[in-house]
Every structure is written in C-alpha cells, then in structure tokens.
Amino acid sequence: MxxxxxxxxAGKSYFINRLAEGTVQEGxxxxxxxxxxxxxKALLGDDTExxxxxxxxxxxxxDDSARPDSEIxxxxxxxxxxxxxxxxxxxxxxxxxxxxxxxxxxxxxxxxQMFQRLCGEQAFGNVILLTTMWDQLPDEAVGYxxxxxxxxxxxxxxxxxxxxxxxFDGSHEMAESIVLRLLGKAKVTLDIQRELxxxxxxxxxxxxxxxxxxxxxxxxxxIEKLENQLTHRxxxxxxxxxxxxxxxxxxxxxxxxxxxxKQGRNRLKARVGSETKRKVENEDGTTVKKRFDRDxxxxxxxxxxxxxxxxxxxxxxxxx
Numbered sequence: 001m002x003x004x005x006x007x008x009x010a011g012k013s014y015f016i017n018r019l020a021e022g023t024v025q026e027g028x029x030x031x032x033x034x035x036x037x038x039x040x041k042a043l044l045g046d047d048t049e050x051x052x053x054x055x056x057x058x059x060x061x062x063d064d065s066a067r068p069d070s071e072i073x074x075x076x077x078x079x080x081x082x083x084x085x086x087x088x089x090x091x092x093x094x095x096x097x098x099x100x101x102x103x104x105x106x107x108x109x110x111x112x113q114m115f116q117r118l119c120g121e122q123a124f125g126n127v128i129l130l131t132t133m134w135d136q137l138p139d140e141a142v143g144y145x146x147x148x149x150x151x152x153x154x155x156x157x158x159x160x161x162x163x164x165x166x167x168f169d170g171s172h173e174m175a176e177s178i179v180l181r182l183l184g185k186a187k188v189t190l191d192i193q194r195e196l197x198x199x200x201x202x203x204x205x206x207x208x209x210x211x212x213x214x215x216x217x218x219x220x221x222x223i224e225k226l227e228n229q230l231t232h233r234x235x236x237x238x239x240x241x242x243x244x245x246x247x248x249x250x251x252x253x254x255x256x257x258x259x260x261x262k263q264g265r266n267r268l269k270a271r272v273g274s275e276t277k278r279k280v281e282n283e284d285g286t287t288v289k290k291r292f293d294r295d296x297x298x299x300x301x302x303x304x305x306x307x308x309x310x311x312x313x314x315x316x317x318x319x320x
Contacts, residue, residue: 001039001055001088002182005115006096007108008061011132015096015168016040016058018175036060037079044176044183054179055088062111069212070264073114074272077196077203081276084193092126092182093119096168097150099131099143104154110211112154117207120191125162128178129155132168196273204268213268220261227254 004012019042038058045051057079060072083090095115101108119127131150137143151165159165164181168174195206204213230251237244 001057001083001090002179003057003059003090003093004096005059005093006061007098007111010061010096010098011168012058012061012096014170015094015130015132015175016042016056018170018172019044019056019179036075042179044180052180052183054183056179062107062114068216068260068264069111070216070267073209073212074203074267074270076118077192077206077209077272078276080190080193081196081272082279084189084197085276085280089187090126090190091185091187092128093123094128094130094178094182096130096132098133099146099167100133100136101146104150109154110215114208114211116158117211118190118192120194120207121161123188123190124158126182126185126188127158127163128182129158129163129165130168130178131166134167135170196271197276198273200271200273202269203272204265209268213265216261216264216268220258220265223254223257223261227251227258230254 004015006012020040037060040056040058042054042056043051044054059076059079060067062069062072095112097108097112104112129150131143131147134140134143147165147167151159155163155165166178168178192206192208195201196203203209230247234244234247234251237247
C-alpha cells in the first residue's frame with residue numbers, strides 16, 4: 001500500500017488517475033474532491049504477464065476550506081490505525097507540493113511539519129517529495145528556482161535521511177516509475193501508528209496531533225473573544241435596527257465556529273488506537289480477523305465502512 005498526501009489542490013487525485021485513469025474524481029481549482037481516504041488498484045507495467053498490482057490511497061488534503069484540519073487528521077489517523085492493526089503493509093508515501101506556489105505558504109508549511117511528525121525520521125527513506133503542476137508555469141526556470149529553494153530551506157533534512165525528490169511531468173510513465181521506486185522499499189511503520197496503537201496516546205498528544213491541537217486552541221480563543229465582543233455590542237440596540245441585524249449575523253457565525261472548534265478539540269482527545277482495537281476484537285477477546293480468514297482487505301474495508309464496490313476493486317492485489 002502506498003499513500004498519496006499533500007494539501008488540498010496539490011494534485012493527488014490527478015496523480016492517481018495517471019496511474020489508473022478515471023479511478024478517482026478530480027476537481028477544478030483548490031476545492032477538495034476527496035472527502036475520505038480512497039483505495040484504488042493500479043496495474044503497473046505494459047507486459048500483462050509481468051504487471052505489478054499496487055494499492056494506492058488518495059488521502060483527503062489539509063487546508064480544506066470546507067472542513068477543519070482536526071477532522072481530516074482524525075480520518076487519516078483512523079485509516080492508518082486500521083491498516084497497522086490489520087497488518088496490511090505500507091511501503092511508502094508520495095508527498096505532493098505545487099510548484100506554482102510562490103513560496104511555502106503558512107498553511108502548507110504547518111501541514112509539512114505535521115507530515116514529518118506523522119511519518120517520523122525512520123520513515124523518511126520511504127518518502128518521495130514530488131513537485132506538481134509544472135505545465136502551469138509560464139517560465140520553467142522559475143520552477144527550478146523554487147525547487148532549489150524547497151530543497152535548501154525545507155526538504156534538505158528529509159533528503160539527507162533518505163527521501164527522494166522528483167519532478168512530476170504529468171505522464172503515466174513518470175507516475176508509474178515513482179510508485180515502482182517505492183515498491184522496492186521495505187515495509188514501514190509510521191510514528192503516528194506507534195503512538196496511537198502501541199502507546200495508546202490521544203490523537204492530540206501525538207507529535208502530529210499537537211500541531212493541530214495548538215492551532216485549534218489558538219483559533220478557539222480568538223473566535224470566543226470575537227463572539228463576546230459582538231454580544232457586548234448588541235446590548236442596548238433595538239432588535240429591528242439594521243446594525244443589530246448585521247451584528248447578530250456575525251455573532252451567530254462566530255458562535256457556530258466556536259462550537260465547531262470545540263468539536264475539533266474533543267475529536268483530538270480520542271484514543272484512536274484503543275477505539276480501533278475494539279473494532280478489531282470481539283467481546284470474547286477473539287479477533288474479527290478469523291471471520292475474514294486471510295482476506296485482510298475485506299476486513300480493512302469493513303472496519304472503515306468502505307463501499308462494497310471498493311472492496312471488489314481492490315481485492316485482486318491482496319496476495320494473502
């Protein structure tokens with residue numbers, strides 16, 4: 001199994017569709033079309049007798065305007081916990097970054113920090129850092145300058161510890177060669193999997209979760225202050241006053257966000273590892289693995305609530 005990760009709009013679904021055309025939905029612009037992890041099958045190689053089958057996971061992107069990062073991290077963490085407990089091998093991660101970005105934006109930098117913590121240094125050798133969207137640059141030389149900045153200012157430590165840096169030209173051949181490079185690696189366990197499952201830490205206490213938790217707390221303080229200010233300004237105003245009407249709409253919007261941030265904080269308190277173990281085990285202590293015999297993918301899909309059509313799509317490459 002190989003994960004494809006990156007902020008919303010980095011081209012994850014586009015990359016996967018270059019491997020297996022039409023398997024995931026692509027959206028225009030920076031709006032995310034991937035609402036939960038999607039597993040698809042890709043057949044690599046032209047010779048049908050020598051083709052290699054691989055599971056590629058399209059993960060939801062962070063920095064999504066429609067969903068908080070706490071929700072997305074929770075979904076990815078549950079996915080990784082189940083994958084780890086069921087015993088499906090993870091061989092690497094492809095991390096995508098838009099070369100069209102002028103610089104590493106604040107949100108992209110925070111996500112990259114979280115990504116590093118999620119993996120752990122011991123997993124960096126199983127990571128490919130891939131720049132995308134080169135075809136959208138009016139001047140390719142600008143792209144090469146930006147890539148050098150990424151190498152020097154952000155990716156140097158990961159490269160020193162074994163991560164591979166590459167340029168994606170948008171072709172099927174290039175996508176295939178990148179995946180094949182990871183298939184030659186030994187399986188890897190990520191830090192967040194050890195923290196959640198082996199150490200039973202709450203999601204917000206993991207190295208990756210702490211970054212999201214601090215962001216949630218900072219935003220909660222900010223938005224609660226705004227809600228209180230708006231409530232204070234509304235005092236003494238007539239309910240029919242146009243100013244009061246506008247302030248009330250702003251206050252209600254702030255109030256809704258306060259509730260959402262509190263929900264995110266509670267989500268980060270969850271012990272994903274122990275909750276996942278309970279799903280894997282029956283009440284008598286025996287594991288549900290016996291009910292699935294050697295069908296780890298079937299068990300994996302059932303625990304995560306994946307659709308039957310998806311299970312059929314990925315069953316052929318299990319090999320157990």
